[in-house]
Amino acid sequence: MVLTRILFILFLAGLTSCGNDKASSNNETLPSETPAQKGASLYTVNCASCHGEDGKMGGSGAKDLSQSRLGDKQIKKILQKGKNAMPPMSAILENEENMELVIQHIKTLRK
Numbered sequence: 196m197v198l199t200r201i202l203f204i205l206f207l208a209g210l211t212s213c214g215n216d217k218a219s220s221n222n223e224t225l226p227s228e229t230p231a232q233k234g235a236s237l238y239t240v241n242c243a244s245c246h247g248e249d250g251k252m253g254g255s256g257a258k259d260l261s262q263s264r265l266g267d268k269q270i271k272k273i274l275q276k277g278k279n280a281m282p283p284m285s286a287i288l289e290n291e292e293n294m295e296l297v298i299q300h301i302k303t304l305r306k
């Protein structure tokens with residue numbers, strides 16, 4: 196519940212700060228990053244090395260995330276505890292909020 200509220204506030208913050216930064220360069224980390232963008236960059240940094248940008252790479256025997264049909268709770272459990280060749284990700288993702296953003300992102304990779 197609290198998390199949902201945080202996400203909503205982040206979402207609003209992302210929306211309202213859009214449009215002010217048209218002139219800024221792509222190389223900078225934009226302060227106005229939306230939750231979806233944050234989820235995507237967390238994924239790129241922490242997950243794409245095994246799963247690939249599109250989730251299909253399968254490095255180290257990683258599951259194809261575009262084919263995965265796990266629910267949020269199951270995904271979270273794997274992220275917290277790891278599974279076989281996949282290491283636990285809690286420490287790397289730092290907090291619950293980042294974990295939630297990544298979960299939302301990997302669900303957008305599904306076909």
Ligand code: HEC
Nearest residue numbers: 241242245255256257258263264270278279280281284297
């Ligand atoms: C070191 C390589 C590696 C990294 C980094 C990694 N994974 Fe994985 N991942 C795997 C492997 C290997 C499996 C397959 C585990 C098994 O079932 O044997 C897997 C499985 C999964 C599954 C289960 C899919 C299914 O349907 O069973 C999810 C979800 C997942 N990874 C998400 C992530 C996310 C999100 C990140 C980044 C925070 C991440 N992984 C980072 C290797 C990795």
